[in-house]
Amino acid sequence: MRGYSIMSAKRYIWLLLASAVFISACSRSGQHSVARPTSMKEIPAGRLNYRFEADVPAPAETKPVQDAQELNAAIQADFDQNRAQEALDKTIASPDGKRTLAVYHRVGDMASEHRLDMYTSDGKILRNVTADTMAVHFPDTIVWSPNSENVAFVAMVRAPQAPAATPSPGAGEGGNANTSTTPSNDNTNASVPDAAQNSNAEPLSPPRQPPAGPSNVLTFHTEQIYLANSDGDGLKPITQNDGLIYFYYIWAPDSSALAATAVTAREWQFYQAQADGKGESFVPVGRARIVEKNGRERRLDDTLSAVQPVWSPDSSKVAVGFEMQIRVYDAAGNSPTQAAIPLRNNLLISSAAYDKEQARKLQESGVDIDTNQQIAPAANTETPGASTLPDPATLVSFNPIVALSWPSDDLLYLQTAYIKRMKNEMDSRSSFQRWHRLVFTPQPVTGN
Numbered sequence: 324m325r326g327y328s329i330m331s332a333k334r335y336i337w338l339l340l341a342s343a344v345f346i347s348a349c350s351r352s353g354q355h356s357v358a359r360p361t362s363m364k365e366i367p368a369g370r371l372n373y374r375f376e377a378d379v380p381a382p383a384e385t386k387p388v389q390d391a392q393e394l395n396a397a398i399q400a401d402f403d404q405n406r407a408q409e410a411l412d413k414t415i416a417s418p419d420g421k422r423t424l425a426v427y428h429r430v431g432d433m434a435s436e437h438r439l440d441m442y443t444s445d446g447k448i449l450r451n452v453t454a455d456t457m458a459v460h461f462p463d464t465i466v467w468s469p470n471s472e473n474v475a476f477v478a479m480v481r482a483p484q485a486p487a488a489t490p491s492p493g494a495g496e497g498g499n500a501n502t503s504t505t506p507s508n509d510n511t512n513a514s515v516p517d518a519a520q521n522s523n524a525e526p527l528s529p530p531r532q533p534p535a536g537p538s539n540v541l542t543f544h545t546e547q548i549y550l551a552n553s554d555g556d557g558l559k560p561i562t563q564n565d566g567l568i569y570f571y572y573i574w575a576p577d578s579s580a581l582a583a584t585a586v587t588a589r590e591w592q593f594y595q596a597q598a599d600g601k602g603e604s605f606v607p608v609g610r611a612r613i614v615e616k617n618g619r620e621r622r623l624d625d626t627l628s629a630v631q632p633v634w635s636p637d638s639s640k641v642a643v644g645f646e647m648q649i650r651v652y653d654a655a656g657n658s659p660t661q662a663a664i665p666l667r668n669n670l671l672i673s674s675a676a677y678d679k680e681q682a683r684k685l686q687e688s689g690v691d692i693d694t695n696q697q698i699a700p701a702a703n704t705e706t707p708g709a710s711t712l713p714d715p716a717t718l719v720s721f722n723p724i725v726a727l728s729w730p731s732d733d734l735l736y737l738q739t740a741y742i743k744r745m746k747n748e749m750d751s752r753s754s755f756q757r758w759h760r761l762v763f764t765p766q767p768v769t770g771n
Contacts, residue, residue, distance in 0.1 A: 363732040364637040366765040368651040368662040374762040377673030381758045382728040382736040395423050397446025417471040420444055422553045424474055426462050433482055437462050441555030450555030456481055460546050461570055468578040473550045475581060477569055480542040545588050548572055561618045570607050571631055575638040582632040582641045584609030604744040611643045613654055623652045623659055633727045642735055644724035674721035675713040720755040735761045
């Protein structure tokens with residue numbers, strides 16, 4: 324009997340151990356297993372949870388403001404001394420400070436057409452970046468990659484220039500000042516200084532000749548995105564869609580690609596004509612896309628938007644705003660996936676609370692509320708989807724999304740505002756500028 328008891332005890336212990344191993348294996352592979360991601364970059368857009376927070380402080384500016392800088396003094400001196408037929412419009416320094424792009428135009432160029440040269444930061448010219456046949460458009464959108472290896476800009480074929488008028492004999496100060504022929508790319512001055520006519524004067528040294536820009540780069544009849552290296556060479560178009568106008572683009576933080584917006588030339592003309600008819604300033608709208616440095620392009624959406632796309636700090640996603648909705652796209656993959664985040668109800672409820680708080684403050688200050696509620700009309704007056712939601716027609720602060728900022732992987736900021744841009748700046752209106760944000764958290768990936 325004792326031997327039987329020992330054998331039974333051993334068998335019982337063995338069964339307990341086997342059960343524990345089996346249960347442990349099931350918990351690892353069964354429906355109770357949970358995989359915890361180590362970073363937000365690993366989470367597809369469709370698996371992001373979000374929490375909406377209304378009326379938060381504006382995000383801190385994280386993007387360097389290149390357009391606000393003063394002209395590089397050394398480059399300006401070079402133009403003053405050696406480039407009398409050319410005017411410097413702006414200089415754009417690379418993030419590492421080693422290179423500076425000069426944006427300029429020549430006498431006789433159209434006002435909307437510019438040229439580019441690459442300089443060192445101390446004012447030494449390296450190369451003419453653009454060829455004479457190219458015209459750079461939208462100079463405010465020129466942007467260096469974060470790693471300072473490339474600069475992106477938009478250009479197209481240069482418009483034909485009419486031959487300069489020949490001055491009539493004896494024309495004096497009242498004649499046409501722009502009478503010289505279009506200068507060639509040798510950067511020589513058209514006029515001869517008086518000192519050169521004096522035989523006793525020291526001979527003038529010939530002006531320096533920087534390496535000329537490329538002559539065999541493709542140009543198109545609508546604005547395309549081009550890249551150049553930090554030395555000003557390696558110029559190439561990374562978009563080749565003649566008929567599309569690319570008007571905005573922003574680098575991924577890892578410098579791997581650009582998020583851009585483009586629209587057909589016909590749509591551009593249509594919306595511009597609409598704005599002109601209303602006396603409004605034209606604000607372009609476009610379809611978001613990702614353009615890689617090798618020219619691979621993927622359109623993210625078919626819907627037009629005036630909100631400029633933004634990258635997540637980890638370069639894995641792009642966000643775009645559409646009226647009362649934000650769409651987040653995965654940057655990787657042949658067919659980028661997306662997640663749509665509807666915010667209309669959140670904005671309705673927060674606007675009702677905001678208006679109520681503003682009314683309370685106005686009452687306390689003794690201001691007539693009814694008068695002040697006419698400062699700006701509601702931008703969206705469609706019928707509310709549910710009777711429990713506020714009526715948008717009664718909310719002055721209920722306005723569409725106008726801007727985005729993505730300062731950290733888990734925080735996406737959105738600004739709503741009433742904006743009316745008019746050609747007569749005195750008639751422009753901007754009010755109820757409010758910042759909100761989405762706080763992202765990953766959904767746990769559960770096993771089957």
